[in-house]
Structures are given as structure tokens and as C-alpha cells.
Amino acid sequence: MAQVTRSETSTRAVTLSRWQLNIFTECPRCFWLVNRCGIKLPKTLPFALNNAIDGLLKAEFDEHRAAGTLPPIFASLNGRATLFTDTTQLETWRNNFQGVRWKDPSSGHTLFGAVDDLLQFQDGTTAVVDYKSTGSAHPTIYPSYQLQMDVYTYLLQQLGFKTAAKAYFAFFVVVKDDGFNGRLPFREALIEVTPTPARVPALFAQAVAVAQADELPTPGAACDLCRWYGEAASIVDGAKL
Numbered sequence: 001m002a003q004v005t006r007s008e009t010s011t012r013a014v015t016l017s018r019w020q021l022n023i024f025t026e027c028p029r030c031f032w033l034v035n036r037c038g039i040k041l042p043k044t045l046p047f048a049l050n051n052a053i054d055g056l057l058k059a060e061f062d063e064h065r066a067a068g069t070l071p072p073i074f075a076s077l078n079g080r081a082t083l084f085t086d087t088t089q090l091e092t093w094r095n096n097f098q099g100v101r102w103k104d105p106s107s108g109h110t111l112f113g114a115v116d117d118l119l120q121f122q123d124g125t126t127a128v129v130d131y132k133s134t135g136s137a138h139p140t141i142y143p144s145y146q147l148q149m150d151v152y153t154y155l156l157q158q159l160g161f162k163t164a165a166k167a168y169f170a171f172f173v174v175v176k177d178d179g180f181n182g183r184l185p186f187r188e189a190l191i192e193v194t195p196t197p198a199r200v201p202a203l204f205a206q207a208v209a210v211a212q213a214d215e216l217p218t219p220g221a222a223c224d225l226c227r228w229y230g231e232a233a234s235i236v237d238g239a240k241l
Contacts (some may be wrong), residue, residue: 018113027220
């Protein structure tokens, strides 16, 4: 296994985003290269359409927030919940570089993640809401989506919030039954999931340990990037990592 020279960075306080924690679950080696060595992952094409829809939804939901109403997608929750009302806090928590942020007082390590929205229930609990758009006929809850809800719910708990037993994906699914015709209609689908914040502390601790390690970790079993690099290296110089 390859090694790097030990330095102060191997014992530094680590700051991880929800996205970085997801990289760790998929491939510890890629995660280590990003966090221990500062090597950026290859760039991917920007999700311009998804980002545009996300921005439009934030604006629309904020209009409902100001009016004290729920967006139509939450019709089943009328009388039970309202949108989160602290707009100043929400603006910070939506910021990709700030997010809902918690620093472990015992270790100094920090975990954060940017939320789309929150619901407040009459019993005093708070639930995470995440916007999703998809061109698939049926929305899919991928493992990375579940991790989002687990991490965000955990972070809210660390900040003193009483969290609901459920979290919600507000899916907007492209309707393709009548062609394009210069428009892109969507149907709404509210999907309720059960967050498991209890798994986050151990996962966070494991990720921090890998980020501080000197040895290059074993790649994830399904990591296409590591597989490609290993095969390319064997051809170029006869050495596999």
C-alpha cells in the first residue's frame, strides 16, 4: 500500500460536508485523496437544469412561507405542519459553504450540509425537506439521498432541535405523455422517508479516521474511477495501485 509522509495535516481538525461523507461511503480511497492530499475529483458536467429548478422551487416555497401557506405538494400535511419560519437561519442553512453546521466539542471535527427546506409540526418537531427533479417515470430514493436525510436530521438534533420521525422528498417528475411542444410540465410526488440519524456518528468518526490516516486506503468495490486508474496504470507503467 502506498504511503505519504506524516505531517500535521494527519492530526488536524477535519471538516466534512454531507457530500464528502457520501464520497467516503462510495470509495474510501477517493475520499482520502480529496481530504488528506487535497486532490480534487475530476469535474463533471454541471446540472444546470436541476439547479434552475431548485432555485425556482426555493423562490416558490418562500412565497408560500411569507403568506403562511403550504405549497400544494404538502396538501396531505395541511393543519399539521408549516414551513420553517426563521428565514434568516434558513438562508444560512441553504448556503452550500455554510449549511447546517455542527462542531464536535470533544474532537473539534465539523460536519455540515446545506438543506433545501424544513417543516415545523404542531408537536414541536422539525422535519427535513429536500427538493428533487427527475426525468424518470418513477422517483428513486438512492442511498446518497437517504444519507442526506440521515445527516441533516442528525445535525438538527445536535443543534438542539426535536426532529420528526419522518423526512420528505418533494419530487417534481417530468411528464412525457404529450411530447415536448416547447414546454416541460411536471407532476408532484411527495415521498416520505424515515431518517436514521443514529448511524451518522460512527460513519463520521470512520471518515475522520480515514481522512487523517497516512496509508492509502483500499478503493471502494464499485469505484469506477479507481478501477479505470488501476487498469490505465498497469498499461502505462506495469504497476497497479
